[in-house]
Amino acid sequence: MTEIPITLQSDENGYFDRECPNENCLYRFKIKLKDWEDKISDDEVHCPMCGHIDTSDKWWTQEQLEQIQEVVSSYALSYIQKELDKSWKKVAQSTRNNKFIKITYKPGKRINFINNPIGQSEEWAQEITCEHCGTQYSVIGSAYFCPCCGYNSASHAFEESLDSISKMLSSLPQMERMFSESYGDDKANTMCRGMLEGTLGDCMSAFQKFASCRYSEISGSVVRVNDFQIVKKGSDLFKAATGKGYDDWLSPDEIDDLNVLFQRRHLFEHNNGMVDQQYLDKTQDPEYVVGQRLIMREADTRDLIRLLKKLGQGILTLS
Ligand SMILES: [Zn+2]
Ligand SMILES: [Zn+2]
Incomplete structure (x- = not known):
């Protein structure tokens, strides 16, 4: 040879x-x-x-x-x-x-x-x-493993995703103006509202991926990614594995807000944003009654990003 x-x-x-x-x-x-x-x-x-x-x-x-x-x-x-x-x-x-x-x-x-x-x-x-x-x-884009040691850089991908979503929010008004020129005001408004509503789900997927990676890193066991769609379930998993849960990093009010935003994401994704009894039972949200449609504000996603970042920082300190 x-x-x-x-x-x-x-x-x-x-x-x-x-x-x-x-x-x-x-x-x-x-x-x-x-x-x-x-x-x-x-x-x-x-x-x-x-x-x-x-x-x-x-x-x-x-x-x-x-x-x-x-x-x-x-x-x-x-x-x-x-x-x-x-x-x-x-x-x-x-x-x-x-x-x-x-x-x-x-x-x-x-x-x-x-x-x-x-x-x-x-x-x-x-x-x-x-x-x-x-x-x-x-x-280019997000990556999850170090080519050398295989270390899962889920935290990096998580931060990246939240930053992209945040930038997308800031450029929504500009996008709406652009769309208006091509498709008219009505279509432009619908398109941008759809994108805005989608950002809750985008934040959620980024968090789920990050949380489940960190969880398996820490506990050595694997759970369903979907387990982190539910605030209490995710928190309990970390608490059982490390003694620390979401309430170590977020105030009770913040946990309530997080829960409401997670549940709203669920409604947008599975019920076209229409409020049902299940949503009201799970959130005690006083702003809506059954049959109304959720109103999505940019501030909601900004809140979610802030809460998830705070939570992410806490989860990163676990070992
Ligand atoms: Zn590959
Ligand atoms: Zn490495």
């Missing part, structure tokens, strides 16, 4: 492109080339998105594979068998620790090498440093 030395080149921020080998995922991310070389183990690399674990030689992007193909072809074309045999020992020695590519050398095949540096795609948005192992990686 011989190894063809290939120069890996990072982008100007020092990152190197990778792609998840899981065919259902194929998620693209970047990792500091230095971390890839120094920290990543040969046996275990984690996909930041789906958590798939595979050996370090499986993470080539399509572009990199094409470039490698070219390198290998030119290597094969112009190296003369005799020369290769002569320099064999030297090549093998100089690339002994190269974990990036290994080519089986079959006597009789002509192999040569022109070193094409493997380039990278342009810089990505999110830079993340793993809280556990310090590996630096970069993703």
Whole structure:
């Protein structure tokens, strides 16, 4: 077996492109080339998105594979068998620790090498440093696992989601003006109200994901993500596992507000916002009677974001 030395080149921020080998995922991310070389183990690399674990030689992007193909072809074309045999020992020695590519050398095949540096795609948005192992990686959107140690950065994804929702709220008036020009005032208003109502659910999904990840990290057991849709149930789970529940971080009034907002989310998602008896039983909400439709205000989502952030900070202190 011989190894063809290939120069890996990072982008100007020092990152190197990778792609998840899981065919259902194929998620693209970047990792500091230095971390890839120094920290990543040969046996275990984690996909930041789906958590798939595979050996370090499986993470080539399509572009990199094409470039490698070219390198290998030119290597094969112009190296003369005799020369290769002569320099064999030297090549093998100089690339002994190269974990990036290994080519089986079959006597009789002509192999040569022109070193094409493997380039990278342009810089990505999110830079993340793993809280556990310090590996630096970069993703577009949200990611959940450190590629090096597999640490679940659910807290990062949670913060990101809440910030995006908050930005979306701020740009709603502007969106409504834009939609008005294209679709008229009525449609624009309906569309934006739909988006506003959807933000409660967006906050909820972000929180559920974060809370269930943290919970399984802390307790070692897995529960349904939906268990965190109910304030008391989620709080009880954490309390049973750590002795601390939501009331350690939120006041009784704040817990009531949280419960009302969670229940309103439920109504918007499952009952088109129409108030039913179940809602009133669960919230004691004095503002509505059965058959009315909930009125959604931007301030409600802002409240929910504030409460979830506070709660998230508390949950993060658990161990
Ligand atoms: Zn993946
Ligand atoms: Zn890590």
